[in-house]
Structure formats: C-alpha cells, structure tokens
Amino acid sequence: MKIEKKRKGKNIIGGIELKEKLIGVTRVCKVTKGRRYFSFSAIVIKGTKKGMVGYGFGKSKEAPDAIHKAGEKARKNLRKVCVFKGTIPHEQESRYGGAKVLIKPASDGTGIIAGGILRAVFEAAGFKNILSKSKGSSNPHNLIKAALKALSCLRDVQTIAKQRDISIQKVYSG
Template sequence: MARRRRRDERVRMLDIDAWAPKTEIGKLVKNKEIATIEEIFNRGKPILEPEVVDALLPELEAETLSVSPTQRTTDSGRKMSFRVIVVLGDKKGHVGIGVGKNDEVKPAIDYAMLDARKNLISVKTGCGSWECKCGTPHSIPREVRGKYGSTEVVLKPAPKGLGLAANSVVKKVLTIAGVKDIWSFSRGSTANVYNMAMATMDALNSLNSMKPQPGDKV
C-alpha cells in the first residue's frame, strides 16, 4: 500500500544563503537581478537549479501522489527501492511534478521534490465559465486538453463554488496549482498516477501557449 504524507505539507526550503549558483539564471536570481519566476518563463529558459524556485517562491507546499516499491536484481539478489511522485507548488498559479527514486522512502521524496522544482510551470487562472460572471481567477480562462501516453485529461471552466469535479490525482494537482473550480473528464490509462498528473500538467501548460481571445474572462 502506498504511503502518503499529510495533505498540502509545507515544503522544507533549501539553504539559499549557502547556494553557489552554476547557471546564468541562478546567478541572476542570487544577485536579485531576477525578481519573479515569470521573468524566467518569459525568457524561455529552463530551471536547472532547484534553489531558483525557493528564492522566488518562498511559500511552497507539496503532496505525495504515490509511493511505489520496485525491485531490481543485483549480484547479491533482489533489492527493494521506492519510486515517489510528488506535486509541488504555491497555490498561486505555479505547480510542478517530480519523480524520485531511492532505497528509502524519505530520500526518494526529497529527490522528487527537487525534480518538481525544476519542472515548475506557470498556470493561467481566470473565470471562463459561461455560468459565472464574478471576474475572479478561481478557475481557468477556457477549456483545454492534455495528453500523456495513452491518458487524456480535459479541463473545463466551472462556476465559482462548484469545487474540483475531477479525478483524485487531477484534483491534487489543481489544488496545489491554485485552481479552485473545474469540470474535468479523463480517458485512457486513468489508473496510472504519473500519466494522469502529466496529462493534467500538459493541459494547464497549454493555457500559456494560447493567445487571449475576446471572450476570455481572466
């Protein structure tokens, strides 16, 4: 049975003071020449150092989506290890999925959180439901679809107060991203936690490549 951390757990931050950046983006962040994570996204640069995220988003939360035991054969016999999938974000429009592997669960979770930081994306929230005219960013601006492997996830704007009508994995990703109301449908390999999480990320990320339309309510 998968072991789970407490829901929406506060993330232990990395030591920014002791951080010696190795990348151009890292050095700019350390020197406070970049003040927001959006500046990095706008430059089209990847986040290669997890400390970049902690320096710009100090209030991260995370939840473990799954902990799966795996076995591999070595010269001394079979050895048990763990594969962990986590979702990490600030509930304010930023979210990432990470995977970590280790012989023990705790280090695997730590590795997954480092990986999630480097996979962070920005999520455009809005009020795109025809049933809602509140104008607040509680949902998403329009319907989007995401796909990963054989799994497809559809996200539709929902009226304020509906909540997250979605698969449990999709719901956890949206919660950490800061989306409060959604209609969601999924098809394909819906029992695969990683596929579901990544298809949801693909759907959310597609909002960033869409040009604003006259009917959008952001």
C-alpha cells in the same frame, strides 16, 4: 531543527511558500541471477497555489530519500499556469501516453471536481473551481503529465490579443 529550517528555505520561491503533496510511493524490485534488489520510487506535486505547479519523480534505496529527491525535482520543474478568476479561461483536452484529460471551466461555488491525482495538481496550482475528467489509463505518471500539458496549453485573452497584435475587444468580437 536545522534540517527543518534548511528544507523550509528550499520550499520558498520568491517569498511564496510551496505546498507539497505526495502522490505515491512504490516499492520496486530488480531481480538478478543472484538476488533481488529493492528500491523505492516517489511522485510529488509542488505548487504555490497562485499559478505555479510542478511535479517530480525520485528513486532511491530508501523511501524518505526518494520523497526528498522527488520534491527537489518538483521544485526545479515548476511552471506557470493560467488561473483566471479561480478557474481556467477555456476548455482543454490533452493526452500523454494512454492517459487523456479533459478540463473545463466552472462557475463560482462549484469547487474542484476531479479525481485524486488530478485534484492534487489543481489544488497545488491554485484553482478554486474546475471540472475535469480522466479517460484511458489511470497511470499516475501519465495523468500528471497530461494534466500539466493541458494546463500549459491554456491562454488568456490578454495573451491572445498580444500574440495577434490586436485589441481585446477585437478578440471578443471575432
């Protein structure tokens, strides 16, 4: 019981509980002259479902320890993303390594149209309607990083108006 309470306390930031999604656990092997050394690596996505999402990568000799390390790194790596009426404000394309990600806004009722790894990122961030396409590499590390890079490049109208020091009406009129 004490462990659960302690872990639950770490999964709450600013009164909002973090949702954790395990993407994958992989057994890796290091071969030396004398023997093989086995260890585990894990990827975890954490998010508030209200515009904050992060990922973590952990390695350890035991799988639960790797998952715990990845969860801690994901909590420390949280970043704010732009959620506009349950979707994104504009289309965005991003690339990390060999992975390319294209995300588009969607109308109400569409849902999350995305593959497994991208779906986990968008659900953790709190998107309700979004279209996405992953091209190139299907490496989970690179897909997550490309998706988060695309989400961090998004800007809403208020941010653009503030950066240009003009009114919101002028942003729309061009």
